[in-house]
Amino acid sequence: MSLLVVGSVAFDAVKTPFGEVDEALGGSATYFSTSASYFTDVAVVAVVGSDFPEKHLVSLKSRGIDIEGIERKEGKTFRWKGEYGYELNEAKTLDTQLNVFESFKPVLPDSYKSRKVVFLANIDPDLQRDVLNQVKEPALVACDTMNFWISGKRDSLVKTLKSVDMLLINDGEARQLANEPNLVKAASKIMSMGPKTLVIKRGEYGALMFTRKEIFAAPAYPLEAVFDPTGAGDSFAGGFMGYLANTMNFEPSNIRKAIIFGSVMASFNVESFSLDRLKSLDYKEIEARFREFKRLTHFEDLG
Amino acid sequence: MSLLVVGSVAFDAVKTPFGEVDEALGGSATYFSTSASYFTDVAVVAVVGSDFPEKHLVSLKSRGIDIEGIERKEGKTFRWKGEYGYELNEAKTLDTQLNVFESFKPVLPDSYKSRKVVFLANIDPDLQRDVLNQVKEPALVACDTMNFWISGKRDSLVKTLKSVDMLLINDGEARQLANEPNLVKAASKIMSMGPKTLVIKRGEYGALMFTRKEIFAAPAYPLEAVFDPTGAGDSFAGGFMGYLANTMNFEPSNIRKAIIFGSVMASFNVESFSLDRLKSLDYKEIEARFREFKRLTHFEDLG
Numbered sequence: 001m002s003l004l005v006v007g008s009v010a011f012d013a014v015k016t017p018f019g020e021v022d023e024a025l026g027g028s029a030t031y032f033s034t035s036a037s038y039f040t041d042v043a044v045v046a047v048v049g050s051d052f053p054e055k056h057l058v059s060l061k062s063r064g065i066d067i068e069g070i071e072r073k074e075g076k077t078f079r080w081k082g083e084y085g086y087e088l089n090e091a092k093t094l095d096t097q098l099n100v101f102e103s104f105k106p107v108l109p110d111s112y113k114s115r116k117v118v119f120l121a122n123i124d125p126d127l128q129r130d131v132l133n134q135v136k137e138p139a140l141v142a143c144d145t146m147n148f149w150i151s152g153k154r155d156s157l158v159k160t161l162k163s164v165d166m167l168l169i170n171d172g173e174a175r176q177l178a179n180e181p182n183l184v185k186a187a188s189k190i191m192s193m194g195p196k197t198l199v200i201k202r203g204e205y206g207a208l209m210f211t212r213k214e215i216f217a218a219p220a221y222p223l224e225a226v227f228d229p230t231g232a233g234d235s236f237a238g239g240f241m242g243y244l245a246n247t248m249n250f251e252p253s254n255i256r257k258a259i260i261f262g263s264v265m266a267s268f269n270v271e272s273f274s275l276d277r278l279k280s281l282d283y284k285e286i287e288a289r290f291r292e293f294k295r296l297t298h299f300e301d302l303g
Numbered sequence: 304m305s306l307l308v309v310g311s312v313a314f315d316a317v318k319t320p321f322g323e324v325d326e327a328l329g330g331s332a333t334y335f336s337t338s339a340s341y342f343t344d345v346a347v348v349a350v351v352g353s354d355f356p357e358k359h360l361v362s363l364k365s366r367g368i369d370i371e372g373i374e375r376k377e378g379k380t381f382r383w384k385g386e387y388g389y390e391l392n393e394a395k396t397l398d399t400q401l402n403v404f405e406s407f408k409p410v411l412p413d414s415y416k417s418r419k420v421v422f423l424a425n426i427d428p429d430l431q432r433d434v435l436n437q438v439k440e441p442a443l444v445a446c447d448t449m450n451f452w453i454s455g456k457r458d459s460l461v462k463t464l465k466s467v468d469m470l471l472i473n474d475g476e477a478r479q480l481a482n483e484p485n486l487v488k489a490a491s492k493i494m495s496m497g498p499k500t501l502v503i504k505r506g507e508y509g510a511l512m513f514t515r516k517e518i519f520a521a522p523a524y525p526l527e528a529v530f531d532p533t534g535a536g537d538s539f540a541g542g543f544m545g546y547l548a549n550t551m552n553f554e555p556s557n558i559r560k561a562i563i564f565g566s567v568m569a570s571f572n573v574e575s576f577s578l579d580r581l582k583s584l585d586y587k588e589i590e591a592r593f594r595e596f597k598r599l600t601h602f603e604d605l606g
Contacts, residue, residue, distance in 0.1 A: 017484075086484040181320075181389040183507075184527040204486075205508040208525065217599050219520030222511065224487040256602040290605055296520050297600050299559040302593055 003245040004112055005032050006045040006131040007121025007234070008101060009052070009070060013081040014273065016088065018227050024274035025056050027078065028121035028144070031231035034278050035238025035265040037063040038286060040245040042238075043112050045069040045131055049077035049100045063279065068109045073100040088229050088270075089203050108134040117245040119237060120164070122146050125156040132163055140250055142166035142241060144233070150177050161194040165250075168199040168237050183208070184215075197255060199240070201233050207259055209252075216256050219296060221267035221289065228273045232266040235278055239265030264289045306548040307415055308335050309348040309434040310424025310537070311404060312355070312373060316384040317576065319391065321530050327577035328359050330381065331424035331447070334534035337581050338541025338568040340366040341589060343548040345541075346415050348372040348434055352380035352403045366582065371412045376403040391529050391573075392506050411437040420548040422540060423467070425449050428459040435466055443553055445469035445544060447536070453480050464497040468553075471502040471540050486511070487518075500558060502543070504536050510562055512555075519559045522599060524570035524592065531576045535569040538581055542568030567592045 007029030013022045029046045036042040043066035048057075052072065060067050081095035106127060113136050120128035120143035128143055141164045149157050150173060157177075161167060167190060171183060177193075178186035187198050187210035198210040202220075209216040240262030247254055264286055271277045310332030316325045332349045339345040346369035351360075353375065363370055384398035409430060416439050423431035423446035431446055444467045452460050453476060460480075464470065470493065474486060481489035490501050490513035501513040507529075509522040543565030550557055567589055574580045 088484075181391075182527060182529065184525045202508065205505065206520070206522070208522075215525050215599055216602070217509070217522030217525070218602070219509070219511075219522065222487045222518050222520070224485060226485065253603060260602055287605055294602075294604060296518055297602075299519070299521070299563055299597075299600075300556060301597060302590055 002115045003036055003040050003042040003117045003119065003241060004045065004115035004135065005029050005036070005042060005119045005121055005241075006106055006127065007032060007119075007123055008078050009044075009046040009048050010078040010080055012230060012274070013079070013095075014228055014230050015083040016228050017084070017086050019273065021228075021273045025059075026080065026230060026274060028123075028234045030060070030275065031234035031269065031278070032119060032121055032238040032241075033060065033065045034063060034275055035235040035269070036242030036245070037065050038265075038281060038283060039239065039242030039261070042066065042242065042245075043069055043115060045106050045108060045112065047071045047073055047100050047104045047106075049073060049075045052077045059279065066111075069106075069112055071104075071107075075100045082230065084229060088226050091230065106131050106134075116140070116248070117241060118142070119241045120144070120160070121234065121237070122149075125149055125153055125160040128160045129156075129163065132160075139248070140165050140244060142168060142237075144168050144237060145173065147173055147176055158193060164195050166197040166199065167195040168201060168233075168240070170201045170203070170233065174198070174200050199259065201236060203229065203232070207236070207263060209255060209259055211252055214252055216252075216259065218256075218259050218263050218293070220263060221293065221296070223267060223271065226270045229270050231275070231278075232270050235269035236262040236266040239263075260290055260293050261286070263293065305418045306339055306343050306345040306420045306422065306544055307348065307418035307438065308332050308339070308345060308422045308424055308544075309409055309430065310335060310422075310426055311381050312347075312349040312351050313381040313383055315533060315577070316382070316398075317531055317533050318386040319531050320387070320389050322576065324576045328362075329383065329533060329577060331426075331537045333363070333578065334537035334572065334581070335422060335424055335541040335544075336363065336368045337366060337578055338538040338572070339545030339548070340368050341568075341584060341586055342542065342545030342564070345369065345545065345548075346372055346418060348409050348411060348415065350374045350376055350403050350407045352376060352378045355380045362582065369414075372409075372415055374407075374410075378403045385533065387532060391532050394533065409434050409437075419443070419551070420544060421445070422544045423447070423463070424537065424540070425452075428452055428456055428463040431463045432459075432466065435463075442551070443468055443547060445471060445540075447471050447540060448476065450476055450479055461496060467498050469500040469502065470498040471504060471536075471543070473504045473506070473536065477501070477503050502562065504539060506532065506535070510539070510566060512558060512562055514555055517555055519555075519562065521559075521562050521566050521596070523566060524596065524599065526570060526574065529573045532573050534578070534581075535573050538572035539565040539569040542566075563593055563596050564589070566596060
């Protein structure tokens, strides 16, 4: 029923073959919370600079997102600049300015401390644990990470992994983290590091879920118009965790449904730049696309 | 009930991070017919050189494959040499020797001419039409092709595409053929060139089927031990076409099942070098893996 996310709120400059935006609202916590807001209450822990316009905070609040934990600090907001080629699969990062994120020490508002479902988006694994340690009795903890932390802060990341139930990363990161090219073996190694459930995001190829007992494969929704993949992974995580927080059912069969909801949200997100499509959905559209995923993947049993 | 394939019979030299083989039996028609033989009668049109050992023909025959259309010519058998890296996704071709294939003029034995289901494996599109023109009244024609023909013999390939019901290619080839990076748009362009059904093979990411009315997405089977991807696409095609020839039902719902059977056969094939695993399966193993695909992809409907 109550979801907490720590991550970035950022300004993105993004160029794709279909256009470009500058100073667009972005960041993992922004995409995550907007996506999750269709399913559950979500509270955000993040930091913005003195240059961050009030209208963006109002926009998040208008989706019912709790922004009490978004700290405003003297200085500039986190900025990311990236570019995508025609295949739209991987961003080339052109510039990253941590700015106010560099000295961020997250302090949770009291009302956040009893949240039951926690998502530690892709930030410094030290900060991920700082936040987690302030939550009283979480029922489900998941985290994301990236190559930068896997190579640069591996020991700290391994500590974080010991405390999480689920890890959501992409396939390249899974191979890097496990130091193993075969994805099935890599998954097994990663689960021995802590997370009982591993969700591997594969962009246009969908997602895989691994537990000790089963594997689930979900495709991505084939879209005729992909404009900007920025935030797809975080929108996926938002739909995934939002649905789990709403249902509070962490059985594998429900995690499978959550993966489809995550895939649905990611598919909407890439249809526009920034949060343009994601912030103005109708829940009926979400359900309709869930049904599309069923049609997309269904085949008859053996006769 | 009766399937015909034209393609290559070859000797492969393959190196993967897990071992290497030399002078191993390979070729598109070999993989295709071995895979299809679990589902239906299959007849092969191909050419081998005077160096081709009788034991390989005996081995194909022992699986019930009709080899009357495999011509033996003076000269050397077609040879391919390739290498795979750790990710095992794409072969680096080190050497191709067409040999007897260079002057191949396929002549169908009379008993082949009434075959109802035809697969034109990846060969010169001129030869594909030469074979097709000798078949009396095929009920279903499918073909494969590759970048080499898309760029080198585009006009001839376009002619072949006008005469086929289905095209099976990989995603890079689909993008190249349609000159369109978006796969959904590329599929639409390709279907306007002739094939009513397009199957896009994506290796470790599975397969997509496009018709004018629907899309189906199937994952690949996540394997802990992939030894050699050589022939995966042809094993897929063999299972796919074999099942369709066996059922003679070309409705989309049955094509979906055929794609799963194709995926099953490809998954067995990559578990060993050459045809080692593929040639000694039990049909019960095939059905068991089909059921595994159901478990792999199943999720509950909206409540």
